[in-house]
Amino acid sequence: MSDKQQEPLLDRMQAKGLRITDQRRAIAELLEEAEEHLNADQVFELAQKRDPGIHRATVYRTLNTLKKMGLIDELDLMHVTGDRHFYEVRPSTFHIHLVCMRCGDVAEPDGPFWEELKSRVLRETGFRPEAVRMEMGGHCSTCQAEMADAPKAAEG
Secondary structure: OOOEEEEEEHHHHOOOOOOOOHHHHHHHHHHHHHHOEEEHHHHHHHHHHHHHOOOHHHHHHHHHHHHHHHOOOOHHHHHOOOOEEEEEEEEOOOEEEEEEEOOEEOOOOOOOOHHHHHHHHHHOOOOOOOOOOEEEEEEEEEHHHHHHHHHHHHHH
């Protein structure tokens, strides 16, 4: 799940001096193209479809390297699906992960709120935020509606 307005991950990898192998290219492309947060096993399975010779250890090492270089983020997403961790390309803008504790859906709202938060932190504390990663657990609107309807259905 990448921020479409930032420099491509492969370019950022090269700029940091990382050699671009075919396997690293496949992993970077998968992370940028992902429409949902992927765990390491999912990255491995998708990478194997592109390159059947890729090894699980290569995927794990590459994810770890990209994380250490600050190019991707490792998220626990409130551990709604257990202890798995998920990966996404580090965005250039602030964002939050809203995780539904009932169905596991993850939303990433954006907008001027985050830029205002950044400005407010700087103005009120003198601290200049460069990266923000937030996770908030709760219930999505669909689950709230289902939970509200459940007592009514039980009564009927």
